Amino acid sequence: MLTKIRCLFALAILAAPCMTFAETPLALANPGFEQERAGWSGETIMSQVTAEAAYEGQFGLRVKDDDKKAGSSFRSQSLPVKPETAYALRFHARNSGNRGAVGAYLQFFDAAGKQLNAPGRYPEIILPVPVTKDWQPFTLVGKAPAEAVTASIWIHSFNGATGMTDFDNFTLSELSPEEEKTVSSTSVAAASSRRFPPIDNQRVAELALLLPTAPAGLGRPISDRAAWDRLATLPEAASIIKSAEALINTTPPELPDDLYLEFTQNGNRTRYQRPYGQRTGRISTLLRAECLENQGRFLPTLEQDIIAMCDERSWVMPAHDSALENFHGKRLYSDLGSSARGKLLALTDWWLQDRLSDTVRQRLRAEVNRRILDPYFNVIHTGDLAGHWWVVGGNNWNAVCTANVVITALTLRESAQERAEVLAAMEISNPIFLSGFTPDGYCSEGMGYWNYGFGHFMIMGEAVLAATNGKLSIYNDPIIENICAFARNAQIEEGLVPAFADCGTNAKPSENTLLLIQRRYPQTLHQRVAISNPFKMDLDTFALTAFGDETPFAEKVAQEGQFPPRSYFQDAGILIMRSQHPEHGQFGAAIKAGHNNEQHNHNDVGSFLVALNGHAYIIDPGAEVYTKRTFSRERYVSNMLNSYGHPLPVVAGKLQSTGRKAAGTIIREDFSDDVDHIVIDYQAAYDVPELAKLERSFTFDRKNARVDIRDDVVFNTPQTFGSALITYDRVHQRDANALAIYDGQGGFAVTARAEGGELVYAPEEIENPDRRSPTRLGYNLSEPVLQASIAYTIQPLTSLIGLPGFYVAPDEATFKPQRDQAITIEAEAFTAQAQGEVKIEVKPGASKQAFKLWDGEGHSLSWTFAVPQTGKYALLVRCCHSFNDGVARHVTIDGKQLNADNDPFLFPGTGGWSSSEDQWADAWLAAAGQATIIELAAGEHSLTMVNADGRGLNLDWIRIVPVAP
Template sequence: MGYGDFNINLPDGENFAPESQRVLEVLDMLSLDRFHFGVPCTNRIEWDRVRNTPYGQRILAEAHEAVSLSPRPFVTNEIYESCWAKDSPTDMNAVAPLVRARMALLPLAECVAPTGEYLKTIEEDVRAVSELRSWVHPSNDNAQEIYSGKTFFADLVTFHIAANLTAADYLLGDRLAPEIRALIRSEVEWRVFEPFRERIESGKDVYWWVTVTHNWNSVCLAGLLSCALWLKEDASERAWYVALAEKLVVYSENGFTDSGFYTEGVSYWGYGFGHYVLLAEMLQSVTGGQINWLKRQQVERIAQFGARMEIQQGRYPTFSDCVRDFHAAPWLVNWMNNRVDDSRSGRLIEQPIDAFENIHFQFADQLLLILFHQVDVNKAFVGDFSGAVRDWFADVQFLICRPPKSSVQRLAATVKGGHNGANHNHNDVGTFTVLLGDQELLTDPGAEVYTNRTFSKDRYEGQLLNSFGHPVPVVAGQLQIPGEEAQAVVISESFQDEQDEIVLDLRAAYDVVGLEVLSRRFLYQRTDLGAVEIMDRVVFFEPNSFEIALITYAPWETDIDGNILVGAGDQVVNVQVDSVGGQLEFDHCIIEESATPARLAWRFRHPVRDAEITMRIVPCS
């Protein structure tokens, strides 16, 4: 578990169980038959159709690659123990995704081409995970209480294992040995169902993720429900789990703002909302459309987040724990255009997509969703997105500025206000980025490689996570503080055809006595080749130190005028820095973390009381 994540103990007599009346209502919606999202291997019409498509051939190729690794990777109890001994999850993180992909792909490959080639390996994988003392990632069990059997917990990894096992049982059926099918049921029952339901109904020691507003909620609920709808024989039990998912998913929905913005960043949108879609489509299917979350206007806005967050040319903002090389999965970005929905008046069919592009092949249910729950996976298309010159999410103070599509200008930029209490937070109130074409030259550093420190009380010792590693001021020698109280205030905003401007009050992000004014003016201009201007003003009660910074992964140099040139080839920007109220000195360093961007800094040589620093950023050509 991460720092501050504690299981929940409700007052006596209270619990999280769904209302009995709602369970009965859901029961009336359900078929008496068990349900799974896939198509069983015995349905040769459907699977032979898949086999003769690029998607079927891709599944076969990915499965062959997964099973051909030598030595074949397995998660073992020894790997758990090595992670704790080294105080690092590296050994687990190197192996677990490979095993998860194999467990997801091989059953599907046996449906595409039912030769029996992979059945032995599939059964070996079932036995191997049954021998693990825990399915919980070692970073979520640092005290080893789950591993030692002192208590139970189910995390993201647990539900991915359980869901992949359930999919294998459903897809392959009696092609698996009876003892393997029985083993799948017993493992999921004692590791997942029994301890979870007991906690939900008692209200004691309830897994902390049931009320979080980040990706854990939707991911875990999707895995739980996928297992319950197939493995639970009793329809009333299945109804209980459906009603529970319906009750608890509101926490996940609360992780999105009214504008559809997701504070965890666009890569976690792909993970969290991707599983929300999976969960929603499951419920829509199993209830015959009587529960259909994707009809809500708010969900439509959430679904558009991935498309709206593309700055330009396939580049996305890297705030919070977003990976820098993120590429959105077209199936999810365009899901609302391609899902089976008879009530929609039509869909765009001009620009085709590859529905398997940018996916991990680790989640069997996701692959089945893509294959069988679109109008036609072979005819999936880009949805209706306007490509506006700006996207302004007022409720989180996040702005994306783009050049007009018809313009020769290639400069784009983002700026973020908000607060420092978001999910997967970085202390970065006021951060901004500048892109030229497809290159983010002035950047937010993105996520660090996760270690045991990342989600501990020492999180902000990491210089990719604290404000030192972001293009925001250092005020009186102080970095930004974490927490929702570290909140920017919008002083003014102006959006016009030729330029966008926003002014933020950043004082609350710093615990500095005598800080009277701290404002950041962000100006984006669409005239000529474009320009970005950042003007910071500070006023102290008594003179103090003040410093600003830029972060870049690109090559940089100083020109003869003392300006900074950032970039290479025909993608270079010129950064001119001027000051009022004092003389500046320039410094730079490499941030020595899992990523190593350069930090370019300007500070006043002497303490100032009332001063300004302006950075003007323009393309060199």
């Protein structure tokens, strides 16, 4: 008790008027629980004031939560606060091992007593107490919103979490504006008991002997004119010069403070990251252009951009600086973005060397050392992670940040001893990163993060080999070969991979990473990788491959590969199935068992997708646009991340649980040339006490191009049950239990059926802000059941004719167009346009010129033409665009609309915009597979087309084609 009185006395002294920057303590009643529960309120089962929880004095608060569903609640009395003023909550706590399941909250309330720190209003101010070996002090800083009148402290164990945490010695103080700049919340990573293991000095000495006296970077300096002049002769080099010329005398985009602070205020991370990335792109373009041209004309703009980057308040991205420690300069650490900035500037220094002015070069090196290398050396020397949690992390961050720091140090640090220390630390971090993969090489983060994380690992491997003249290799773990093979084994067909976890639906193996794999593990590749355009590579891969001859590596791989019938990641519980069906083409599927504690986890045990000819029509929806919520304790509020937005059941009204125990077990597997069949027991994925059985049977029939999925459920008491399919494509309900899921290229017929109950169809859009929203095709049993099954049969559609909303080419034999007598209108020869403006240019494959940027809804174009004689005509257009599901246009002739107002004509996707290659295709003006025939009198007419959907459509020409009588 005496100690606590002394603490309060000290705070009172700090609050005295003579102290310029003194914190002002609030009169918090019973801050150390010496009057037991006086001044506090809440439940008494999980939250107990007890002597065993005392840090000082007689009592402390112990939160002991053994309930997997409910959380604790313990709150201080309300205290008056000032609006838009910062406050610091301080306390001592110890956590014996419940991994941050208990949090201390600082909550503000308005005059009506309504909580302001709630979803949809202001972000929560919370400090989850990390696992600690003993008592530790913690600080939580938060700012009162403008409406705030009172505040209170809330201690809460999260719903579904269990464990025990002790608290004592709470204080709450008002901060002056000056104090707000220096006082910050305790970093959870720094407070954790995790530390970086000490490096072995003997190993450092060994590594130092492998390194040259002077540092060196990747690629060739500008002074190596033979290397750069050879690259300058490549046709693609001109585009780099042209892009750089457009940047001369321009300034980098602004990065104002208010844009950085948006993430902490409303969770938006993209508005800052866009100009942040543009600054990186500018330097990369100017750097390559200057090295290619070697005339100095890009140097002034490049040096301007380098200084602008050095002047940035923080290199760390806002989403990784939620406590604003980097922003306020309180503590510097590396994240994905800041470490990449350091590496980029190091490469710039290495390539340009003394071409950069002394002032710029000194500033560049000072900032890279201050922001990136010095904090990393502090981790190595002290073991204190200090925000560098990734050095002992098992996901992509480890490889990306470690690679960036290692390459930066090898490029800039003069001391071989220091470079060796970084390599020794890398040897500690690398096995931790590799442990994030299953032994069979599966990357649960998805293909996009495999490209990013493992791609950086391969870049680091090549950089280390180069720096040590081939004497040190990081390719010494046998799992690396399996991880390399992930790119081949995860593809359902060329360029199509399952979008499990935070993977994009269009993700595919990166050419950059495959090129590096081809050097070391060619046996793992599907087929040969050739450099298509070296200037499209990232700078690292460009530096590693563009200056040499990759042919010897490429020749070790077959030019064209063939996928096997299946790939089975048995350790991860992932099955990929493939077929080349003679009638329907490429047919494939994937299904996962796994568990719900994977890297970039979704609650998706049992999820699957079915694909046809390179497109997944029945899908796992993949990643959402990242916001503050995505990586918070509210992650699974999102239906894109919880099981509701996946092709999975809702069991007794509940979704899947999160955690390693929420898993699926493959209890049966039968594979043959014609059929693959597995059964997954995933009862453990649902926390439903009444659930006695839940099994998913999945059958892939190659011979008949058919997939059958069946869920069998048994309850101890009658419960509700429903299932679903997910799609991004168009859906047409043929009857109560039959659907067509399709786009303009094809699709699937789906039949649903049930045993033990009656199905009710319930389609629903899944909210996916700032990105295309998937549709959940729910099938629910109408009444609670004891035992039931829901099954789906999925087969390719035999025809799109009769399905609404997509272009179907008419059969010319049915309307007999006379193409040789057609009247051609060049698209660029329009006579009028309204509500927009197209750009005319030469495009590959176009007859003369063409136009682009016809992408504004309501933008109309008009042409005039004359027909020599009265008769029937059809319209044929030569067009291109990249939308698989087509684009829509209203069409009128002489003021008469040829289509219904709400049913515009559709034009099919052609695979691209004919920007660098001929991607034009001919399309008739047609509806439901029938050409639109127009009666025209001899003489002049007008034709108008209006953008009906806001999508782009490039036109080369329009032809008015006579139709034979």
